[in-house]
Amino acid sequence: MSPVRGPLVPRRRLGAELRTLRDRVGLTIEEVAKELECSVSKVSRLETGQGIPKGRDVRDLLDRYGVTDQAYRDRLMRWVRDGQRQGWWHNFSDVLAPDPGDPLLPDNFSRYVALEQDASEVRAFEITLVHGLLQTEDYARAVLTTLSTADSEAADRLVELRIRRQDRLYVDEDPLKIHVILDEGALHRQVGNKQVMRTQLKRLLDDAQRPNITIQVLPFRVGMHPATTGPFGVLAFPGSDDNDLVYVEGHLGDLYFEKEHDVEVYERMFDRLVKMSMDVEQSVNFITTTLLDS
16 A cells, blocks of 8 residues: 555545444434534534544544444544644645635645645546646646736746646655546647747656556547546545545636545546547657647
8 A cells, every 4th residue: 555645545534434433323413513512514524534633522523432442443543643744735835825816726725735645546637738747847837827816926836836746756656646638639739838838748758658657638530528528637545445536626616526426427437538539659649740740
């Protein structure tokens, strides 16, 4: 199993266990909150892995649920401690703070960064731009300065954050696996100047040679396809305790789908896109031709 890199995987594991325990004793969230004299939102956030767990709160819940197995309690309390850690992205809190006027700074993007750091695999479809984890620095700067309302200093920090995220692909001993399907339009749409695009295309060709990176191109000739509504990503996590989730980026905030049925819908969609796209060798040849023509 890959080492845990951030706090969200242990938080999600802890939340799932607490939810199972509550269901087992037949209590609602409202009833638990009333008995423990805390807010409903606190219990809910603990169960969804969105709140920072506190040892006393979790011990109170385990006592209320009648959990006496010490080994089991120790495991959950270890997840509490792991869930309190801060990841490297907290150093970017200046640009990860929510900004209602900036579509690139939704109030939960820091959550996505944390999830990405803990993921073992990302499967993503991009319809307009090259995926952020595969962008060159100049390409990323052109994207972020065009779409963001941030000043130049903040934009530089956003670029730095994006490049730092790429360490999971290129630096980690246990690198993140990523399978990206790029709509053909993402290769033709000029971002920055021609040299920026040429360098970006060369980067994609280099990335395609890495064993942990798979790139496919969805050509215009396929016509309509099941993901015409926009890009999405499916994140998978190490171990059987953590369910996959779907991430959909939006201008007014990001969406996360974690219910098994919802994730399956997107996974089937991705599988269909894989079959409709050029295979890896054809995709490399297509990117090479696009580069030569640029």
